[in-house]
Each structure stands twice: as C-alpha cells, then as structure tokens.
Amino acid sequence: MEIIEKLLKDHQIRRTEIRIAILKLFLEKKYALSQPEIEEIIDKKFDRVTIYRTLNSFENQGLVHKVLDTSGVSKYALCHADCGSHKHSDKHIHFSCQVCKNTYCLENIPIPNIELPEDYEFKSMSFLAEGICKHCKTKNL
Ligand SMILES: [Zn+2]
Ligand SMILES: [Zn+2]
Ligand SMILES: [Zn+2]
Known part of the structure; x- marks a missing residue:
C-alpha cells in the first residue's frame, strides 16, 4: 500500500514486515487499538515483544499517539x-463508544485551551467523550 x-x-x-502489518491494521480499523487487540488480529508469526517494540518506536517517531x-x-x-520524533x-478529542467499546479520534474537534496557574508546567492533556459512535447509531436505526 502506497500510503504505508x-x-x-x-x-x-525503515520498512519491515511487522511495521507494515501494524500500520495496515490501523488504516483498516479506523479506531484506536490496544496491544492485546493487535495481538489478537495480527498474523501469529509476530510475537508480543516485537509488537510492543514496534508500537513503542511508532509512538516515539510520531506515527501513533496513545489514547486512554x-x-x-x-x-x-x-x-x-504533523507529529514528529518525540x-x-x-x-x-477522543470518543469512546459505549456500544462497540471502540475509541475514535475526532480529529476536527480540538481540545479546549486551558490556562494553568503560572507555577504549573503543562505537559499533556487528554479529553475523552463518551456515547454512541456513528457506526452503532446507524445500526440501531
Ligand atoms: Zn501524534
Ligand atoms: Zn460504536
Ligand atoms: Zn487521536
């Protein structure tokens, strides 16, 4: 796949088989995946340590981000x-569906800006909305 x-x-x-396989999963699924979920669906020839290392390096390289x-x-x-190295x-905002339990990135909904007190240093913030995703909503119509 060209996009990969x-x-x-x-x-x-560098392109390796495992990196290509994991990226392919993310592109197919369109929702956030946990390591156990990846282990479940990926080719069994890849062991969990390799999967763990790949996810870790993807995160460091700005290819994937963590979602709680x-x-x-x-x-x-x-x-x-435009994420890059570190x-x-x-x-x-991330959206967690109560029906399918999947978590989606809502790329177009920015996290609201917050003002921290002067003596606090900002590092990161996560914003999780919960409800029913569009896929589950149309299924139940
Ligand atoms: Zn990122
Ligand atoms: Zn859903
Ligand atoms: Zn996201």
Missing part, C-alpha cells in the same frame, strides 16, 4: 497531525 510506504518514509522509519479509554487501557491511534501535536 509514505508514512514510513516521512518518519524515516474509559477502562484505563492504553490504546494507540494513527497520527494525522513531538506530538494531536490535540483533538
């Missing part, structure tokens, strides 16, 4: 912003 080649190239990541869902499980989602700029 481009993602790897843009982030200066309501159960406190860390999931990963593909970055669409610098993420995904400042959007």
Whole structure:
C-alpha cells in the first residue's frame, strides 16, 4: 500500500514486515487499538515483544499517539497531525463508544485551551467523550 510506504518514509522509519502489518491494521480499523487487540488480529508469526517494540518506536517517531479509554487501557491511534520524533501535536478529542467499546479520534474537534496557574508546567492533556459512535447509531436505526 502506497500510503504505508509514505508514512514510513516521512518518519524515516525503515520498512519491515511487522511495521507494515501494524500500520495496515490501523488504516483498516479506523479506531484506536490496544496491544492485546493487535495481538489478537495480527498474523501469529509476530510475537508480543516485537509488537510492543514496534508500537513503542511508532509512538516515539510520531506515527501513533496513545489514547486512554474509559477502562484505563492504553490504546494507540494513527497520527494525522504533523507529529514528529518525540513531538506530538494531536490535540483533538477522543470518543469512546459505549456500544462497540471502540475509541475514535475526532480529529476536527480540538481540545479546549486551558490556562494553568503560572507555577504549573503543562505537559499533556487528554479529553475523552463518551456515547454512541456513528457506526452503532446507524445500526440501531
Ligand atoms: Zn501524534
Ligand atoms: Zn460504536
Ligand atoms: Zn487521536
């Protein structure tokens, strides 16, 4: 897939079978995936350590960002912003569906700006909305 080649190239990541397989999953699923979910659906020839390392390096390289869902499980989602090495700029809201339990990036809904007291240093913030996603909503009509 061309888009995968481009993602790897843009982030200066060498192409390997596992990296391509994981990126393919993210592009197909369109929602955030946890490591156990990836282990469940990916080709069994890839072991969990390799999957863990790949996700870790993707996060460091600005290819995926961490998403915390309501159960406190860390999931990963593909970055669409201009994220780079150790610098993420995904400042959007995440949406957790109570029906399918999937978590989606709402790229177009920015996190509201907050003013911290002067002596606090901002590092990161997550914003999680809960409800019923568009896929589940249309299914129930
Ligand atoms: Zn990012
Ligand atoms: Zn849903
Ligand atoms: Zn996101």
